[in-house]
Amino acid sequence: xxxxxxxxxxxxxxxxxxxxxxxxxxxxxxxxxxxxxxxxxxxxxxxxxxxxxxxxxxxxxxxxxxxxxxxxxxxxxxxxxxxxxxxxxxxxxxxxxxxxxxxxxxxxxxxxxxxxxxxxxxxxxxxxxxxxxxxxxxxxxxxxxxxxxxxxxxxxxxxxxxxxxxxxxxxxxxxxxxxxxxxxxxxxxxxxxxxxxxxxxxxxxxxxxxxxxxxxxxxxxxxxxxxxxxxxxxxxxxxxxxxxxxxxxxxxxxxxxxxxxxxxxxxxxxxxxxxxxxxxxxxxxxxxxxxxxxxxxxxxxxxxxxxxxxxxxxxxxxxxxxxxxxxxxxxxxxxxxxxxxxxxxxxxxxxxxxxxxxxxxxxxxxxxxxxxxxxxxxxx
Amino acid sequence: xxxxxxxxxxxxxxxxxxxxxxxxxxxxxxxxxxxxxxxxxxxxxxxxxxxxxxxxxxxxxxxxxxxxxxxxxxxxxxxxxxxxxxxxxxxxxxxxxxxxxxxxxxxxxxxxxxxxxxxxxxxxxxxxxxxxxxxxxxxxxxxxxxxxxxxxxxxxxxxxxxxxxxxxxxxxxxxxxxxxxxxxxxxxxxxxxxxxxxxxxxxxxxxxxxxxxxxxxxxxxxxxxxxxxxxxxxxxxxxxxxxxxxxxxxxxxxxxxxxxxxxxxxxxxxxxxxxxxxxxxxxxxxxxxxxxxxxxxxxxxxxx
Numbered sequence: 001x002x003x004x005x006x007x008x009x010x011x012x013x014x015x016x017x018x019x020x021x022x023x024x025x026x027x028x029x030x031x032x033x034x035x036x037x038x039x040x041x042x043x044x045x046x047x048x049x050x051x052x053x054x055x056x057x058x059x060x061x062x063x064x065x066x067x068x069x070x071x072x073x074x075x076x077x078x079x080x081x082x083x084x085x086x087x088x089x090x091x092x093x094x095x096x097x098x099x100x101x102x103x104x105x106x107x108x109x110x111x112x113x114x115x116x117x118x119x120x121x122x123x124x125x126x127x128x129x130x131x132x133x134x135x136x137x138x139x140x141x142x143x144x145x146x147x148x149x150x151x152x153x154x155x156x157x158x159x160x161x162x163x164x165x166x167x168x169x170x171x172x173x174x175x176x177x178x179x180x181x182x183x184x185x186x187x188x189x190x191x192x193x194x195x196x197x198x199x200x201x202x203x204x205x206x207x208x209x210x211x212x213x214x215x216x217x218x219x220x221x222x223x224x225x226x227x228x229x230x231x232x233x234x235x236x237x238x239x240x241x242x243x244x245x246x247x248x249x250x251x252x253x254x255x256x257x258x259x260x261x262x263x264x265x266x267x268x269x270x271x272x273x274x275x276x277x278x279x280x281x282x283x284x285x286x287x288x289x290x291x292x293x294x295x296x297x298x299x300x301x302x303x304x305x306x307x308x309x310x311x312x313x314x315x316x317x318x319x320x321x322x323x324x325x326x327x328x329x330x331x332x333x334x335x336x337x338x339x340x341x342x343x344x345x346x347x348x349x350x351x352x353x354x355x356x357x358x359x360x361x362x363x364x365x366x367x368x369x370x371x372x373x374x375x376x377x378x379x380x
Numbered sequence: 381x382x383x384x385x386x387x388x389x390x391x392x393x394x395x396x397x398x399x400x401x402x403x404x405x406x407x408x409x410x411x412x413x414x415x416x417x418x419x420x421x422x423x424x425x426x427x428x429x430x431x432x433x434x435x436x437x438x439x440x441x442x443x444x445x446x447x448x449x450x451x452x453x454x455x456x457x458x459x460x461x462x463x464x465x466x467x468x469x470x471x472x473x474x475x476x477x478x479x480x481x482x483x484x485x486x487x488x489x490x491x492x493x494x495x496x497x498x499x500x501x502x503x504x505x506x507x508x509x510x511x512x513x514x515x516x517x518x519x520x521x522x523x524x525x526x527x528x529x530x531x532x533x534x535x536x537x538x539x540x541x542x543x544x545x546x547x548x549x550x551x552x553x554x555x556x557x558x559x560x561x562x563x564x565x566x567x568x569x570x571x572x573x574x575x576x577x578x579x580x581x582x583x584x585x586x587x588x589x590x591x592x593x594x595x596x597x598x599x600x601x602x603x604x605x606x607x608x609x610x611x612x613x614x615x616x617x618x619x620x621x622x623x624x625x626x627x628x629x630x631x632x633x634x635x636x637x638x639x640x641x642x643x644x645x646x647x648x649x650x651x652x653x654x655x656x657x658x659x660x661x662x663x664x665x666x667x668x669x670x671x672x673x674x675x676x677x678x679x680x681x682x683x684x
Contacts, residue, residue, distance in 0.1 A: 171664070176665065178657065363475070
């Protein structure tokens with residue numbers, strides 16, 4: 001029985017991997033559109049079938065080792081497309097946006113603290129990497145510094161957010177996002193509208209720009225960035241999932257669902273909100289630093305309000321609070337617009353309408369978060 | 381001194397435009413407790429439909445100054461009113477029980493769709509369009525200060541619209557219905573007030589205000605761009621929130637406060653005028669910290 005369940009789950013994931021490779025490697029618009037239709041039908045079918053529930057159960061209720069599925073699946077995809085710069089860059093972007101969206105999930109999905117300035121914190125990480133890049137600080141430390149800077153600025157922004165509620169709190173993060181963008185546009189030390197050049201990452205004295213040799217394969221140098229982003233994504237995914245399963249996650253759920261009730265039970269609401277916001281911004285900052293290193297160049301136009309909306313669209317499309325949905329949703333949001341270049345001009349228009357329709361007719365997202373299971377925690 | 385007065389005057393024209401947008405936000409929030417973020421792009425749509433009406437008028441050769449302005453305003457109001465009501469009917473009302481965040485994101489995306497539609501479907505929509513000077517823009521001297529006549533008329537028009545809206549809300553049957561629905565939708569329905577029609581009328585009314593603001597914006601800057609809606613929408617929203625959502629006077633105060641912040645910065649630091657918006661938004665954040673529910677607090681801000 002259990003074997004059957006695992007078997008069907010593995011089959012679904014294998015199908016998803018094959019689908020991803022096909023979409024990444026697709027040449028024509030029609031292939032992409034056909035793949036999109038197939039995905040829509042498959043998601044609809046699996047969410048109604050037993051196999052879909054089994055998959056959700058396997059992913060949510062297994063121990064931490066289940067996470068090994070992510071590097072495994074991504075590596076299969078990466079090897080399948082190992083020669084193509086552009087496709088690998090897209091895969092790395094998916095992972096980087098995935099890290100940022102794990103951060104947003106911790107903030108909004110777990111603690112219910114809304115953040116409309118995702119792109120701003122992403123940019124803070126990126127600009128930290130740009131400034132530190134020329135000073136010879138090791139790349140991994142730069143990533144850490146990007147995260148810490150974003151977290152520190154988050155510490156300031158959380159103060160007004162804590163004092164306000166609902167739409168008022170939303171306005172503060174929106175205002176901060178706009179403030180950050182217009183600051184970058186006019187500040188000449190940080191390059192103004194032209195932006196800044198960023199040093200590429202190098203680990204243990206080896207620049208990631210030099211491709212690595214794997215046996216007979218000679219993959220593109222973006223393969224290195226895929227590996228780095230994959231390592232970071234897997235690490236943060238593991239941390240966030242353990243956080244969700246722990247007593248901290250329980251407290252965050254309580255704070256989100258019923259603030260007053262939580263405080264009656266002695267939960268320090270303000271402290272948990274600060275924790276979630278700062279931790280989430282750390283992840284977003286790290287993702288931003290990594291993104292800047294990979295692109296070698298950043299400009300204020302990378303960090304607009306629309307980009308914040310793009311990140312939020314990822315977690316909303318996937319299903320708010322469902323970590324496993326982040327990667328599939330990031331693939332949809334990051335890869336499809338690039339692949340639908342032929343529609344060209346119309347792609348933002350089409351994308352906006354798509355998000356509106358999903359919100360209107362499937363408001364819980366494509367893969368809704370499953371309920372917390374207490375059976376094991378209580379002990380049988 | 382004269383130059384200060386000029387700054388003050390230009391700030392006031394900006395303020396009345398922001399206030400018109402903010403009143404729209406406040407009306408929507410009043411009746412349904414939702415934020416309809418496509419508002420800024422509805423404004424752009426109004427400006428563009430005004431432009432189309434003017435071009436059509438030119439083709440028929442009817443080029444009279446006053447009637448031209450009236451027809452442009454009416455065209456803008458009809459289009460924005462219909463679009464506003466349609467967004468309410470098909471997207472906001474069916475979603476009103478879902479989380480505030482979902483509605484916020486959905487209306488932001490509807491706004492994006494409208495913005496992109498203008499860019500794509502209006503001929504060469506990606507470039508700024510010259511907006512016709514519908515008002516005489518000869519300078520007028522008042523006590524040694526030269527002001528543009530069209531700005532003066534715009535300011536007067538803006539105030540007239542605001543007072544008209546206030547009168548509509550306070551002294552007509554529709555206004556009574558809107559206030560009743562804002563206070564308690566269910567009870568209003570029990571009392572025989574058609575809930576849906578009232579909400580749709582409110583959406584149409586608020587969107588018309590945005591349409592008028594769009595035409596004013598076009599006349600004031602003599603050009604219109606498909607992207608102005610995003611920033612104007614966010615400024616209007618900030619103004620409404622700063623004033624306190626749900627209060628018309630709060631929205632007007634908020635609109636003028638925002639324009640005042642921008643103007644003060646430019647007067648104090650003319651060399652760093654690029655930081656105008658940075659300062660204004662930072663001030664908004666600080667103001668929200670001091671007044672967490674806006675300057676004129678929501679009457680039922682704590683619902684425990």
